[in-house]
Amino acid sequence: MIPYNFEYTRAKSLSEAQTMLAKNPDAKLLAGGQTLIPTMKMRLANPSALIDISNLEELSFIRASGDTLTIGATTKHGMIAASADVKRMIPALAHMASHIGDPAVRAMGTIGGSLANNDPAADYPAAALALNATIKTTNREIKADDFFTGMFSTALEDGEIITEIAFPKPDRGGYTKFCNPASRYPMAGVFVAQTKNGVRVGVTGAGPGVFRVEAMEAALAKNFTPDAVANVAVASGDLNSDIHATAEYRAHLVTVMAKRAVEQALAA
Numbered sequence: 001m002i003p004y005n006f007e008y009t010r011a012k013s014l015s016e017a018q019t020m021l022a023k024n025p026d027a028k029l030l031a032g033g034q035t036l037i038p039t040m041k042m043r044l045a046n047p048s049a050l051i052d053i054s055n056l057e058e059l060s061f062i063r064a065s066g067d068t069l070t071i072g073a074t075t076k077h078g079m080i081a082a083s084a085d086v087k088r089m090i091p092a093l094a095h096m097a098s099h100i101g102d103p104a105v106r107a108m109g110t111i112g113g114s115l116a117n118n119d120p121a122a123d124y125p126a127a128a129l130a131l132n133a134t135i136k137t138t139n140r141e142i143k144a145d146d147f148f149t150g151m152f153s154t155a156l157e158d159g160e161i162i163t164e165i166a167f168p169k170p171d172r173g174g175y176t177k178f179c180n181p182a183s184r185y186p187m188a189g190v191f192v193a194q195t196k197n198g199v200r201v202g203v204t205g206a207g208p209g210v211f212r213v214e215a216m217e218a219a220l221a222k223n224f225t226p227d228a229v230a231n232v233a234v235a236s237g238d239l240n241s242d243i244h245a246t247a248e249y250r251a252h253l254v255t256v257m258a259k260r261a262v263e264q265a266l267a268a
């Protein structure tokens with residue numbers, strides 16, 4: 001076994017976490033640890049210090065106010081799945097959270113950790129993009145369109161901490177995914193949201209990063225039915241090809257998942 005030492009501190013407040021992070025730019029925030037700890041175990045990350053924010057009550061909340069649902073960064077997937085406010089305002093988001101990983105992952109993993117990590121197969125980025133969410137940090141507010149900058153990369157700067165995510169309530173929303181049976185991560189997941197301003201479609205799992213499908217958005221804006229997207233193909237050129245699925249297969253899955261997401265949105 002390769003020896004590995006690091007400091008561990010449990011932050012007592014958001015401002016304490018900010019101060020600690022500013023003092024040691026090599027430190028990493030620890031939220032649910034569902035990505036960071038396995039990554040450290042594999043020695044793919046070796047921060048000199050961990051700042052544990054998982055118990056910060058001030059970042060763990062779900063608030064419904066008017067047409068906005070606001071979720072604190074350390075809110076666990078399981079809490080989002082079970083929340084009456086989320087089920088009432090954005091049932092597709094509760095449905096999505098209830099299908100992340102397994103019960104242990106949902107009991108520990110947080111929405112802020114998932115968005116900050118921006119795994120190309122994570123579920124929340126598709127929801128944030130389709131729902132036109134705003135990611136609020138200790139420094140600023142970032143629209144989802146500007147937040148996800150590439151595979152495992154975001155607009156977050158050094159020392160910046162996600163504090164909450166604001167989701168405008170859509171008129172309708174749906175999310176379906178086709179999972180890799182081993183990892184349970186989506187090989188293609190599609191979130192569809194219809195609002196007064198149009199339709200947004202967010203795709204995860206299929207490509208090197210989360211993306212929108214404008215041709216589907218235009219088709220659904222005219223006619224919000226599964227048939228409207230049934231013949232809208234996604235170009236396979238930029239999609240992932242690996243031992244689990246070819247790019248062509250993933251492209252096909254995106255269209256099928258989009259159809260099912262619209263069916264779900266209409267049934268909700």
Ligand SMILES: Cc1cc2nc3c(=O)[nH]c(=O)nc-3n(C[C@H](O)[C@H](O)[C@H](O)COP(=O)(O)OP(=O)(O)OC[C@H]3O[C@@H](n4cnc5c(N)ncnc54)[C@H](O)[C@@H]3O)c2cc1C
Nearest residue numbers: 029031032033034035036101109110112113116122123162
């Ligand atoms: C077996 C397994 C199956 C999984 N299946 C799925 C799945 O199907 N779908 C899915 O979407 N995910 C899945 N996950 C990932 C899971 O959802 C994680 O919870 C999530 O990716 C990371 O959240 P976390 O709170 O655990 O973050 P951590 O692992 O603690 O942190 C991840 C990264 O985010 C940073 N970070 C954490 N919080 C903040 C913050 N507030 N501000 C700024 N940076 C922050 C950390 O420093 C670290 O770099 C799975 C994980 C496992 C172990």
